[in-house]
Amino acid sequence: QVQLVESGGGLVQAGGSLRLSCAASGRTFSYYAMGWFRLAPGKEREFVAAISWSGGGQNYADSVKGRVTISRDNAKNTVYLQMNSLKPEDTAVYYCASRVGSIATRQYEYPYWGQGTQVTVSS
Numbered sequence: 001q002v003q004l005v006e007s008g009g010g011l012v013q014a015g016g017s018l019r020l021s022c023a024a025s026g027r028t029f030s031y032y033a034m035g036w037f038r039l040a041p042g043k044e045r046e047f048v049a050a051i052s053w054s055g056g057g058q059n060y061a062d063s064v065k066g067r068v069t070i071s072r073d074n075a076k077n078t079v080y081l082q083m084n085s086l087k088p089e090d091t092a093v094y095y096c097a098s099r100v101g102s103i104a105t106r107q108y109e110y111p112y113w114g115q116g117t118q119v120t121v122s123s
Contacts, residue, residue, distance in 0.1 A: 002026045002098050002112040009094060009117030012086055016121070020081040022096030022114060029077040030054075033103045035110055036070060036081045038092035038119075045107060048094070049081060052103045059105055064090075086121045093118050 008020040022034065035050040049070040050059045058070050064083070072079040079096060094117050097110035104110065 002029075002032065004096050004098060004112060004114035006094065006096050006114045006117040009119045011120045011122065014086060014088055014121055014123050016086050017082070017084045018086065018119060020083070020094055020096075020117060020119070022079045022081075024077045024079070024098060030074040031100055032098040032112075033101060034070075034072060034079040035097045035099075035104065036079075036094060037097060037107060038090075038094045039116070040089075040092040043092075045095070047105045047107070050103045050105055051079060057103050059103055061105075083119075086119075088121045088123045091119060091121050 003025045005023045012018055033053050036048040037045050038048050039045040047061050051070045051072055055072050067085045069082040096114045098112045099110045
């Protein structure tokens, strides 16, 4: 079992930046690929970014590519999501998720989820 706790969300103006963190505990973090997903009002939860267990591989949704960077520090059992040039349409609850195995982009591939952190981007 893996426990995930997100932090770093908040209110930011359009064009601003935020860095989300996801702290993991319970099992050996470095065995897990990690992903970030988001749920916006009135929409289905969608993929944002994912990173391999080593950090050597990343995958991004087209909607955030070039503005978002996913990274991890296995020594700190933490994965990060650096978000720049934020837009009002980035407003959502952001969730981190983990899975044993290779990098993945689909929700059903992740068995472990955090509770989410709210990101609100004002125009």
